[in-house]
Amino acid sequence: MRFSKFIKGALLGSAIAATASLTGLVPAIGGAALAQSAVQRPTETLVLSIGRGQLIQLPGTMADLFVADNTVADVQVKSARQLYVFGKAGGETTLYASNAAGQVVYSAT
Numbered sequence: 001m002r003f004s005k006f007i008k009g010a011l012l013g014s015a016i017a018a019t020a021s022l023t024g025l026v027p028a029i030g031g032a033a034l035a036q037s038a039v040q041r042p043t044e045t046l047v048l049s050i051g052r053g054q055l056i057q058l059p060g061t062m063a064d065l066f067v068a069d070n071t072v073a074d075v076q077v078k079s080a081r082q083l084y085v086f087g088k089a090g091g092e093t094t095l096y097a098s099n100a101a102g103q104v105v106y107s108a109t
Contacts, residue, residue, distance in 0.1 A: 042094050044108040048073065048087035056083040060105035062097040069093035 048054060058081045065083070066076050072091040076084040083097065083106075097106040 040096075040104055040107065042096075042107040042109040044106075045083060046095075046108045048085065050087045050089060053084055053086040056085060056106065056108075058083065058106045059098055060099055060103075062105055063100040064098045064102075066096045066098075067093060068095075080096065 002097060021046055061080045065075060065077060067073060069091065072089050072093040073095070074086040074088050075095060078084055085095065092109060095108045098104050
């Protein structure tokens with residue numbers, strides 16, 4: 001039964017993709033390249049020692065915050081334009097702050 005659900009899902013997904021490509025919603029070739037062009041890489045690199053922190057002044061007003069791995073760094077919001085970033089453990093993580101329109105106002109690794 002699980003296999004038949006997988007086949008049905010795969011067929012349905014293929015049918016949706018074929019329909020979308022025929023109607024011009026998704027290019028038939030290069031759809032993956034289109035999706036990759038929307039990826040935004042972090043623009044800044046922060047280097048923090050474990051147990052140390054840094055106050056970040058944002059260039060715009062933040063409405064949303066994302067930290068990829070909160071075991072590496074803790075981020076606390078001081079205000080809509082200020083963040084505290086604290087090194088918790090060795091490693092690497094990414095941080096994104098975006099405004100109400102979804103535009104990234106700050107990003108760092």
